[in-house]
Amino acid sequence: MSIRHGLLALLERGPMYGYQLRAAFEESTGTTWPLNIGQVYTTLSRLERDGLVRPLPENDGGQRPYEITDPGRDELAQWFATPISRTDRPRDELAIKLALALTTPGVDVRAVVQTQRTATMRALQEYTRLKSRETETVDLPWRLVLDAMIFQAEAEIRWLDHCEASLMRFPPPPPKAVPATAPDPEHSEVTHS
Amino acid sequence: MILELRDVHRTHGSGAAVVHALRGVTLGVRPGELTAVMGPSGSGKSTLLNLAGGLDRPTQGGVYVEGKLLGELSKRQLAALRRRSVGYVFQDLNLLPSLTAAENVALPLELDGMSVRKARRLAVAALDEVGLADLGPRFPDDMSGGQQQRVAIARALVGDRRLVLADEPTGALDSQTGEAVLRLLRARVDAGAAGVLVTHEARHAGWADRVVFLRDGVVVDTSGPLAQAEELLEPAS
Numbered sequence: 321m322s323i324r325h326g327l328l329a330l331l332e333r334g335p336m337y338g339y340q341l342r343a344a345f346e347e348s349t350g351t352t353w354p355l356n357i358g359q360v361y362t363t364l365s366r367l368e369r370d371g372l373v374r375p376l377p378e379n380d381g382g383q384r385p386y387e388i389t390d391p392g393r394d395e396l397a398q399w400f401a402t403p404i405s406r407t408d409r410p411r412d413e414l415a416i417k418l419a420l421a422l423t424t425p426g427v428d429v430r431a432v433v434q435t436q437r438t439a440t441m442r443a444l445q446e447y448t449r450l451k452s453r454e455t456e457t458v459d460l461p462w463r464l465v466l467d468a469m470i471f472q473a474e475a476e477i478r479w480l481d482h483c484e485a486s487l488m489r490f491p492p493p494p495p496k497a498v499p500a501t502a503p504d505p506e507h508s509e510v511t512h513s
Numbered sequence: 514m515i516l517e518l519r520d521v522h523r524t525h526g527s528g529a530a531v532v533h534a535l536r537g538v539t540l541g542v543r544p545g546e547l548t549a550v551m552g553p554s555g556s557g558k559s560t561l562l563n564l565a566g567g568l569d570r571p572t573q574g575g576v577y578v579e580g581k582l583l584g585e586l587s588k589r590q591l592a593a594l595r596r597r598s599v600g601y602v603f604q605d606l607n608l609l610p611s612l613t614a615a616e617n618v619a620l621p622l623e624l625d626g627m628s629v630r631k632a633r634r635l636a637v638a639a640l641d642e643v644g645l646a647d648l649g650p651r652f653p654d655d656m657s658g659g660q661q662q663r664v665a666i667a668r669a670l671v672g673d674r675r676l677v678l679a680d681e682p683t684g685a686l687d688s689q690t691g692e693a694v695l696r697l698l699r700a701r702v703d704a705g706a707a708g709v710l711v712t713h714e715a716r717h718a719g720w721a722d723r724v725v726f727l728r729d730g731v732v733v734d735t736s737g738p739l740a741q742a743e744e745l746l747e748p749a750s
Contacts, residue, residue: 434726434733434734437726437734438724438726438734438735438736439736440715441551441715441718441719441724441736442736442737444715444716444718444719445718445719445720445721445722445724445736447719448716448719448720452696452699452720470716470719471716473715473719474714474715474716474719477715478715481553485553
Protein backbone atom coordinates (compact mmCIF):
# COMPACT_ATOMS: atom_id res chain seq x y z
CA MET A 321 0.00 0.00 0.00
CA SER A 322 1.22 3.49 -0.70
CA ILE A 323 1.19 6.25 1.87
CA ARG A 324 -0.08 8.40 -0.96
CA HIS A 325 -3.40 6.60 -1.23
CA GLY A 326 -3.63 6.30 2.53
CA LEU A 327 -3.45 10.07 2.89
CA LEU A 328 -5.96 10.62 0.10
CA ALA A 329 -8.38 8.27 1.86
CA LEU A 330 -7.98 10.18 5.12
CA LEU A 331 -8.46 13.55 3.43
CA GLU A 332 -11.70 12.27 1.93
CA ARG A 333 -13.06 12.50 5.48
CA GLY A 334 -12.29 16.22 5.54
CA PRO A 335 -9.33 18.65 5.52
CA MET A 336 -6.45 17.79 7.89
CA TYR A 337 -2.96 19.08 8.58
CA GLY A 338 0.21 16.99 8.83
CA TYR A 339 0.11 15.88 12.44
CA GLN A 340 -3.59 15.06 12.22
CA LEU A 341 -2.92 12.95 9.15
CA ARG A 342 -0.14 11.07 10.84
CA ALA A 343 -2.29 10.36 13.91
CA ALA A 344 -5.25 9.27 11.79
CA PHE A 345 -3.03 7.02 9.62
CA GLU A 346 -1.54 5.28 12.63
CA GLU A 347 -4.93 4.92 14.26
CA SER A 348 -6.43 3.26 11.21
CA THR A 349 -3.57 0.78 10.91
CA GLY A 350 -3.42 0.09 14.62
CA THR A 351 0.09 1.55 14.81
CA THR A 352 1.35 -1.42 12.82
CA TRP A 353 2.71 1.06 10.34
CA PRO A 354 4.32 3.98 12.13
CA LEU A 355 4.84 7.05 9.94
CA ASN A 356 7.21 9.88 10.61
CA ILE A 357 6.03 13.40 10.05
CA GLY A 358 8.65 13.94 7.36
CA GLN A 359 7.09 11.17 5.25
CA VAL A 360 3.70 12.84 5.63
CA TYR A 361 4.94 16.23 4.43
CA THR A 362 6.96 14.78 1.56
CA THR A 363 3.93 12.83 0.39
CA LEU A 364 1.65 15.85 0.76
CA SER A 365 3.93 18.00 -1.36
CA ARG A 366 4.00 15.36 -4.10
CA LEU A 367 0.22 15.05 -3.99
CA GLU A 368 -0.01 18.85 -4.26
CA ARG A 369 2.42 18.84 -7.21
CA ASP A 370 0.19 16.27 -8.96
CA GLY A 371 -2.94 18.31 -8.24
CA LEU A 372 -4.53 15.64 -6.05
CA VAL A 373 -4.68 17.81 -2.90
CA ARG A 374 -4.50 21.54 -2.31
CA PRO A 375 -3.38 23.55 0.71
CA LEU A 376 -5.86 25.71 2.61
CA PRO A 377 -4.98 28.93 4.47
CA GLU A 378 -3.12 28.44 7.74
CA ASN A 379 -5.29 28.19 10.82
CA ASP A 380 -4.82 30.26 13.99
CA GLY A 381 -2.37 27.69 15.30
CA GLY A 382 -0.16 28.17 12.25
CA GLN A 383 -1.05 24.75 10.83
CA ARG A 384 -1.85 24.39 7.18
CA PRO A 385 -4.63 21.91 6.42
CA TYR A 386 -4.93 20.17 3.07
CA GLU A 387 -8.04 19.13 1.22
CA ILE A 388 -8.57 16.56 -1.48
CA THR A 389 -9.31 17.80 -5.02
CA ASP A 390 -11.62 16.25 -7.62
CA PRO A 391 -8.69 14.59 -9.43
CA GLY A 392 -7.62 13.31 -5.98
CA ARG A 393 -11.08 11.75 -5.51
CA ASP A 394 -10.83 10.10 -8.92
CA GLU A 395 -7.41 8.71 -8.04
CA LEU A 396 -8.74 7.35 -4.74
CA ALA A 397 -11.80 5.75 -6.39
CA GLN A 398 -9.49 4.17 -8.95
CA TRP A 399 -7.30 2.78 -6.18
CA PHE A 400 -10.21 1.17 -4.33
CA ALA A 401 -11.55 -0.26 -7.60
CA THR A 402 -8.25 -1.87 -8.62
CA PRO A 403 -6.96 -5.11 -7.07
CA ILE A 404 -3.42 -4.98 -5.78
CA SER A 405 -1.20 -6.60 -8.35
CA ARG A 406 0.92 -9.42 -7.01
CA THR A 407 3.83 -8.23 -9.10
CA ASP A 408 3.79 -4.90 -7.26
CA ARG A 409 4.60 -6.61 -3.99
CA PRO A 410 8.19 -6.94 -2.93
CA ARG A 411 9.89 -10.14 -3.98
CA ASP A 412 9.66 -12.85 -1.39
CA GLU A 413 13.11 -12.80 0.16
CA LEU A 414 12.41 -15.94 2.17
CA ALA A 415 11.54 -18.04 -0.90
CA ILE A 416 14.67 -16.80 -2.65
CA LYS A 417 16.78 -17.48 0.43
CA LEU A 418 15.56 -21.08 0.64
CA ALA A 419 16.08 -21.65 -3.06
CA LEU A 420 19.65 -20.40 -2.69
CA ALA A 421 20.18 -22.42 0.48
CA LEU A 422 19.38 -25.58 -1.50
CA THR A 423 22.06 -24.87 -4.05
CA THR A 424 24.73 -23.39 -1.82
CA PRO A 425 27.34 -25.85 -0.51
CA GLY A 426 27.55 -26.26 3.23
CA VAL A 427 24.13 -24.77 4.11
CA ASP A 428 21.87 -26.76 6.45
CA VAL A 429 18.54 -26.10 4.74
CA ARG A 430 16.47 -27.68 7.49
CA ALA A 431 18.12 -25.36 10.01
CA VAL A 432 17.27 -22.36 7.81
CA VAL A 433 13.65 -23.56 7.72
CA GLN A 434 13.50 -24.12 11.47
CA THR A 435 15.11 -20.79 12.34
CA GLN A 436 12.60 -18.95 10.20
CA ARG A 437 9.68 -20.97 11.51
CA THR A 438 10.55 -20.19 15.12
CA ALA A 439 10.92 -16.49 14.34
CA THR A 440 7.63 -16.38 12.46
CA MET A 441 5.93 -18.32 15.24
CA ARG A 442 7.15 -15.71 17.73
CA ALA A 443 5.64 -12.99 15.61
CA LEU A 444 2.38 -14.94 15.38
CA GLN A 445 2.32 -15.36 19.17
CA GLU A 446 2.81 -11.64 19.61
CA TYR A 447 0.08 -10.70 17.13
CA THR A 448 -2.26 -13.12 18.88
CA ARG A 449 -1.38 -11.58 22.22
CA LEU A 450 -2.20 -8.11 20.89
CA LYS A 451 -5.46 -9.48 19.61
CA SER A 452 -6.38 -11.35 22.79
CA ARG A 453 -5.85 -8.17 24.79
CA GLU A 454 -8.45 -6.43 22.71
CA THR A 455 -12.03 -6.60 23.78
CA GLU A 456 -15.08 -6.69 21.58
CA THR A 457 -15.16 -2.91 21.68
CA VAL A 458 -11.93 -2.51 19.75
CA ASP A 459 -12.34 -0.91 16.38
CA LEU A 460 -12.79 -3.16 13.39
CA PRO A 461 -10.04 -1.70 11.16
CA TRP A 462 -7.34 -2.51 13.71
CA ARG A 463 -8.66 -6.03 14.23
CA LEU A 464 -8.68 -6.72 10.52
CA VAL A 465 -5.12 -5.44 10.15
CA LEU A 466 -4.04 -7.73 12.99
CA ASP A 467 -5.89 -10.66 11.45
CA ALA A 468 -4.12 -10.00 8.16
CA MET A 469 -0.73 -10.24 9.87
CA ILE A 470 -1.83 -13.41 11.68
CA PHE A 471 -2.99 -15.08 8.46
CA GLN A 472 0.22 -14.07 6.65
CA ALA A 473 2.39 -15.50 9.43
CA GLU A 474 0.32 -18.66 9.45
CA ALA A 475 0.67 -19.02 5.69
CA GLU A 476 4.42 -18.64 5.98
CA ILE A 477 4.63 -21.34 8.66
CA ARG A 478 2.49 -23.67 6.56
CA TRP A 479 4.74 -23.09 3.60
CA LEU A 480 7.84 -23.76 5.76
CA ASP A 481 6.24 -27.02 6.97
CA HIS A 482 5.62 -27.91 3.36
CA CYS A 483 9.27 -27.16 2.49
CA GLU A 484 10.46 -29.34 5.32
CA ALA A 485 8.23 -32.23 4.26
CA SER A 486 9.47 -31.86 0.68
CA LEU A 487 13.08 -31.89 1.87
CA MET A 488 12.46 -35.18 3.62
CA ARG A 489 10.71 -36.76 0.65
CA PHE A 490 13.09 -35.44 -1.97
CA PRO A 491 16.45 -34.83 -0.32
CA PRO A 492 18.39 -32.39 -2.47
CA PRO A 493 21.45 -33.79 -4.25
CA PRO A 494 24.72 -32.54 -2.82
CA PRO A 495 25.63 -29.21 -4.45
CA LYS A 496 27.88 -29.59 -7.44
CA ALA A 497 31.50 -29.03 -6.57
CA VAL A 498 33.19 -26.18 -8.32
CA PRO A 499 35.63 -27.69 -10.84
CA ALA A 500 39.07 -27.65 -9.33
CA THR A 501 42.00 -26.49 -11.36
CA ALA A 502 44.28 -29.02 -9.72
CA PRO A 503 43.50 -32.62 -8.70
CA ASP A 504 41.70 -32.56 -5.38
CA PRO A 505 42.97 -35.27 -3.02
CA GLU A 506 39.71 -35.18 -1.02
CA HIS A 507 37.50 -35.33 -4.07
CA SER A 508 36.46 -38.96 -3.58
CA GLU A 509 35.53 -38.21 0.04
CA VAL A 510 33.29 -35.36 -1.07
CA THR A 511 31.40 -37.50 -3.55
CA HIS A 512 30.75 -40.12 -0.88
CA SER A 513 29.43 -37.69 1.71
CA MET B 514 5.68 -26.60 37.88
CA ILE B 515 2.33 -28.28 37.41
CA LEU B 516 3.57 -30.60 34.68
CA GLU B 517 7.09 -31.79 34.21
CA LEU B 518 8.53 -34.31 31.78
CA ARG B 519 12.10 -35.32 32.49
CA ASP B 520 14.04 -37.01 29.72
CA VAL B 521 10.98 -38.95 28.65
CA HIS B 522 11.29 -41.77 26.14
CA ARG B 523 8.47 -43.86 24.76
CA THR B 524 8.94 -46.73 22.38
CA HIS B 525 6.25 -48.92 20.88
CA GLY B 526 6.89 -52.47 19.69
CA SER B 527 10.24 -54.20 19.76
CA GLY B 528 12.97 -55.65 17.60
CA ALA B 529 12.85 -54.61 13.97
CA ALA B 530 9.37 -53.10 14.41
CA VAL B 531 10.35 -50.77 17.24
CA VAL B 532 9.05 -47.21 16.97
CA HIS B 533 10.63 -44.44 19.03
CA ALA B 534 7.68 -42.12 19.57
CA LEU B 535 9.54 -39.87 22.00
CA ARG B 536 13.28 -39.71 22.45
CA GLY B 537 14.37 -37.76 25.49
CA VAL B 538 11.81 -34.97 25.88
CA THR B 539 12.21 -32.59 28.81
CA LEU B 540 9.48 -30.02 29.35
CA GLY B 541 7.95 -28.08 32.22
CA VAL B 542 4.68 -26.15 32.31
CA ARG B 543 4.05 -23.61 35.08
CA PRO B 544 0.75 -22.31 36.40
CA GLY B 545 -0.52 -19.58 34.10
CA GLU B 546 1.43 -20.94 31.16
CA LEU B 547 0.03 -22.36 27.95
CA THR B 548 2.47 -24.46 25.97
CA ALA B 549 1.66 -25.50 22.42
CA VAL B 550 3.21 -28.58 20.87
CA MET B 551 3.50 -28.51 17.10
CA GLY B 552 4.75 -31.13 14.72
CA PRO B 553 3.74 -33.23 11.75
CA SER B 554 1.81 -36.49 12.06
CA GLY B 555 3.94 -39.10 13.78
CA SER B 556 6.22 -36.56 15.48
CA GLY B 557 5.10 -37.70 18.95
CA LYS B 558 2.60 -34.95 19.84
CA SER B 559 -0.22 -37.20 20.94
CA THR B 560 2.13 -39.57 22.74
CA LEU B 561 3.43 -36.61 24.72
CA LEU B 562 -0.10 -35.58 25.66
CA ASN B 563 -1.09 -39.11 26.69
CA LEU B 564 1.97 -39.37 28.91
CA ALA B 565 1.26 -35.96 30.46
CA GLY B 566 -2.25 -37.06 31.31
CA GLY B 567 -1.23 -40.39 32.79
CA LEU B 568 -3.01 -42.29 30.00
CA ASP B 569 0.27 -43.92 29.00
CA ARG B 570 3.57 -44.63 30.72
CA PRO B 571 7.04 -43.67 29.52
CA THR B 572 9.53 -46.39 28.64
CA GLN B 573 12.17 -44.29 30.34
CA GLY B 574 12.21 -40.98 32.24
CA GLY B 575 9.64 -39.41 34.55
CA VAL B 576 6.35 -37.55 34.25
CA TYR B 577 5.39 -35.36 37.22
CA VAL B 578 1.99 -33.79 37.77
CA GLU B 579 1.81 -31.34 40.68
CA GLY B 580 5.10 -32.77 41.88
CA LYS B 581 3.92 -36.40 41.92
CA LEU B 582 5.84 -38.90 39.84
CA LEU B 583 3.08 -40.68 37.95
CA GLY B 584 5.10 -43.92 37.71
CA GLU B 585 5.04 -44.26 41.49
CA LEU B 586 1.27 -43.92 41.84
CA SER B 587 -1.01 -46.93 42.17
CA LYS B 588 -3.69 -47.40 39.53
CA ARG B 589 -6.26 -46.06 41.94
CA GLN B 590 -4.18 -42.99 42.84
CA LEU B 591 -3.49 -42.32 39.18
CA ALA B 592 -7.18 -42.55 38.32
CA ALA B 593 -8.03 -40.14 41.14
CA LEU B 594 -5.37 -37.68 39.98
CA ARG B 595 -6.71 -37.86 36.44
CA ARG B 596 -10.25 -37.18 37.61
CA ARG B 597 -9.37 -34.33 39.96
CA SER B 598 -6.38 -32.53 38.56
CA VAL B 599 -6.33 -33.13 34.84
CA GLY B 600 -8.83 -31.92 32.25
CA TYR B 601 -8.81 -33.27 28.70
CA VAL B 602 -10.22 -31.71 25.57
CA PHE B 603 -10.05 -34.00 22.58
CA GLN B 604 -10.96 -33.44 18.98
CA ASP B 605 -13.41 -36.28 19.39
CA LEU B 606 -15.68 -34.75 22.02
CA ASN B 607 -16.84 -37.97 23.68
CA LEU B 608 -20.05 -36.40 24.94
CA LEU B 609 -22.62 -38.98 26.02
CA PRO B 610 -25.71 -38.41 23.88
CA SER B 611 -28.13 -39.72 26.51
CA LEU B 612 -27.00 -37.16 29.11
CA THR B 613 -27.76 -33.44 29.09
CA ALA B 614 -24.96 -30.90 28.79
CA ALA B 615 -24.94 -30.34 32.57
CA GLU B 616 -24.95 -34.10 33.26
CA ASN B 617 -22.04 -34.61 30.87
CA VAL B 618 -20.04 -31.91 32.63
CA ALA B 619 -20.91 -33.20 36.10
CA LEU B 620 -20.08 -36.81 35.25
CA PRO B 621 -16.35 -36.82 36.11
CA LEU B 622 -17.11 -35.24 39.48
CA GLU B 623 -19.85 -37.74 40.26
CA LEU B 624 -17.55 -40.59 39.25
CA ASP B 625 -15.11 -39.18 41.76
CA GLY B 626 -17.68 -39.58 44.53
CA MET B 627 -18.93 -36.03 44.74
CA SER B 628 -22.59 -35.59 45.66
CA VAL B 629 -24.86 -35.19 42.66
CA ARG B 630 -26.09 -31.86 43.94
CA LYS B 631 -22.62 -30.36 44.36
CA ALA B 632 -21.42 -31.80 41.07
CA ARG B 633 -24.39 -30.24 39.24
CA ARG B 634 -23.73 -26.90 40.87
CA LEU B 635 -20.10 -26.94 39.71
CA ALA B 636 -21.21 -28.12 36.26
CA VAL B 637 -23.53 -25.14 35.91
CA ALA B 638 -20.69 -22.83 36.93
CA ALA B 639 -18.40 -24.45 34.35
CA LEU B 640 -21.06 -24.10 31.64
CA ASP B 641 -21.45 -20.48 32.63
CA GLU B 642 -17.69 -20.01 32.23
CA VAL B 643 -17.90 -21.15 28.61
CA GLY B 644 -20.95 -19.00 27.90
CA LEU B 645 -23.56 -21.77 27.96
CA ALA B 646 -25.29 -20.94 31.23
CA ASP B 647 -28.75 -21.55 29.78
CA LEU B 648 -28.06 -24.74 27.86
CA GLY B 649 -27.44 -27.10 30.78
CA PRO B 650 -30.68 -29.08 30.28
CA ARG B 651 -30.11 -29.53 26.56
CA PHE B 652 -28.88 -32.77 24.95
CA PRO B 653 -25.75 -32.72 22.80
CA ASP B 654 -27.65 -33.63 19.62
CA ASP B 655 -29.72 -30.47 20.01
CA MET B 656 -26.65 -28.24 20.07
CA SER B 657 -24.38 -26.85 17.34
CA GLY B 658 -20.87 -28.19 16.86
CA GLY B 659 -19.42 -25.12 18.54
CA GLN B 660 -21.73 -25.48 21.53
CA GLN B 661 -20.87 -29.18 21.90
CA GLN B 662 -17.20 -28.27 21.83
CA ARG B 663 -17.75 -25.76 24.61
CA VAL B 664 -19.56 -28.39 26.67
CA ALA B 665 -16.50 -30.63 26.25
CA ILE B 666 -14.31 -27.76 27.44
CA ALA B 667 -16.56 -27.13 30.42
CA ARG B 668 -16.20 -30.82 31.30
CA ALA B 669 -12.41 -30.47 31.08
CA LEU B 670 -12.40 -27.38 33.28
CA VAL B 671 -15.06 -28.35 35.84
CA GLY B 672 -13.97 -28.36 39.45
CA ASP B 673 -10.44 -27.37 40.25
CA ARG B 674 -8.36 -28.90 37.48
CA ARG B 675 -4.96 -27.34 37.31
CA LEU B 676 -3.70 -29.11 34.23
CA VAL B 677 -5.64 -28.81 30.99
CA LEU B 678 -4.57 -30.98 28.06
CA ALA B 679 -6.03 -30.24 24.65
CA ASP B 680 -5.55 -32.25 21.47
CA GLU B 681 -6.64 -30.26 18.40
CA PRO B 682 -9.51 -28.85 20.47
CA THR B 683 -11.00 -26.76 17.70
CA GLY B 684 -11.54 -29.78 15.47
CA ALA B 685 -13.52 -28.88 12.39
CA LEU B 686 -14.96 -25.67 13.82
CA ASP B 687 -14.95 -22.54 11.67
CA SER B 688 -12.28 -19.97 12.44
CA GLN B 689 -14.47 -17.70 14.61
CA THR B 690 -15.82 -20.55 16.73
CA GLY B 691 -12.39 -22.11 16.94
CA GLU B 692 -11.00 -18.84 18.19
CA ALA B 693 -13.68 -18.71 20.90
CA VAL B 694 -12.52 -22.14 22.09
CA LEU B 695 -8.93 -20.95 22.31
CA ARG B 696 -9.97 -17.83 24.19
CA LEU B 697 -11.63 -20.06 26.78
CA LEU B 698 -8.53 -22.19 27.14
CA ARG B 699 -6.39 -19.09 27.40
CA ALA B 700 -8.69 -17.58 30.06
CA ARG B 701 -8.50 -20.70 32.21
CA VAL B 702 -4.72 -20.74 31.96
CA ASP B 703 -4.55 -17.04 32.78
CA ALA B 704 -6.60 -17.84 35.88
CA GLY B 705 -3.82 -20.14 37.09
CA ALA B 706 -4.03 -23.50 35.32
CA ALA B 707 -1.22 -25.01 33.26
CA GLY B 708 -2.17 -25.88 29.70
CA VAL B 709 -0.75 -28.04 26.94
CA LEU B 710 -2.21 -27.62 23.48
CA VAL B 711 -1.33 -30.08 20.75
CA THR B 712 -2.02 -28.68 17.31
CA HIS B 713 -0.77 -28.55 13.77
CA GLU B 714 -2.36 -25.14 13.21
CA ALA B 715 0.10 -22.30 13.68
CA ARG B 716 -2.75 -19.86 14.23
CA HIS B 717 -3.88 -21.87 17.24
CA ALA B 718 -0.37 -22.27 18.59
CA GLY B 719 -0.17 -18.48 18.47
CA TRP B 720 -2.31 -18.40 21.62
CA ALA B 721 0.40 -20.14 23.61
CA ASP B 722 3.17 -18.58 25.68
CA ARG B 723 5.59 -21.08 24.30
CA VAL B 724 5.58 -23.27 21.23
CA VAL B 725 7.55 -26.50 21.23
CA PHE B 726 8.41 -28.00 17.86
CA LEU B 727 8.58 -31.80 17.83
CA ARG B 728 10.24 -33.78 15.07
CA ASP B 729 10.62 -37.55 15.22
CA GLY B 730 10.12 -37.59 18.97
CA VAL B 731 12.67 -34.87 19.69
CA VAL B 732 12.14 -31.21 20.60
CA VAL B 733 13.96 -29.36 17.83
CA ASP B 734 13.17 -25.81 18.87
CA THR B 735 11.10 -23.69 21.21
CA SER B 736 9.53 -20.34 20.54
CA GLY B 737 8.99 -18.14 23.58
CA PRO B 738 7.22 -14.82 23.59
CA LEU B 739 8.88 -11.65 22.40
CA ALA B 740 9.59 -8.97 24.93
CA GLN B 741 8.78 -6.11 22.60
CA ALA B 742 5.88 -6.07 20.20
CA GLU B 743 7.52 -3.08 18.55
CA GLU B 744 10.20 -5.31 17.10
CA LEU B 745 7.58 -6.71 14.75
CA LEU B 746 6.29 -3.44 13.50
CA GLU B 747 7.98 -2.41 10.34
CA PRO B 748 8.48 1.27 9.62
CA ALA B 749 6.68 2.52 6.53
CA SER B 750 8.67 2.82 3.38
